[in-house]
Amino acid sequence: MSCLGICKSISTDSRVTFETSLTAAEFGKDRESFLGELTSKMGDATSLPTITEIERVWYEIMREMKATGEVVKFNTSVINVDGTSVDCEVVRVGVYNAVCGNKYLEYVPTKGQYQFLARQPASRYTSSAGRVSNADASSGYVSFSIDPSGPSGGLTCKPNSKPSLLERIDQGGIIGYIILAIGGITLVFRRL
Incomplete structure (x- = not known):
């Protein structure tokens, strides 16, 4: 070649x-x-x-x-879930994750900006994001949950795509509520 x-x-x-x-x-x-x-x-x-x-x-x-091996803090504009922009102190951990406060971010190439994940990971992960955001050079090592799949955020986003129990009930609509009501009534009569 x-x-x-x-x-x-x-x-x-x-x-x-x-x-x-x-x-x-x-x-x-x-x-x-x-x-x-x-x-x-x-x-x-x-x-x-x-x-x-x-x-x-x-x-x-x-x-x-x-x-890829740096943890860097810098200020930039971040897109909120509602589409508005907010200035934020972003902490980028290599090319694995970026966080603002205790919230994870994803990079949107078409806009050239970070945006908050629509659904944040479980609190055990967001608390580690808060720790790394509040850390400074004198803090030493800070435990932090990274997404090794990189900027696509596949692992960070995947668990968040599952609906919660209340969302599942709501997805059932009126039929789901009727079934739950019948189940609840049956349970009450069964206890008597």
């Missing part, structure tokens, strides 16, 4: 990775724009990338690799 093909492949793969990475809200869309322009330039096959462009690709890949 030629230098042009390798550079194009690396630029394309990196751009796709950066677009969905939790670091994108912190680092901005500039690196994706650069890689997109570089890829299209190499797609024309009229010129090779310059040394400066190759160094920038290397720099962006190294910056992303470094970010």
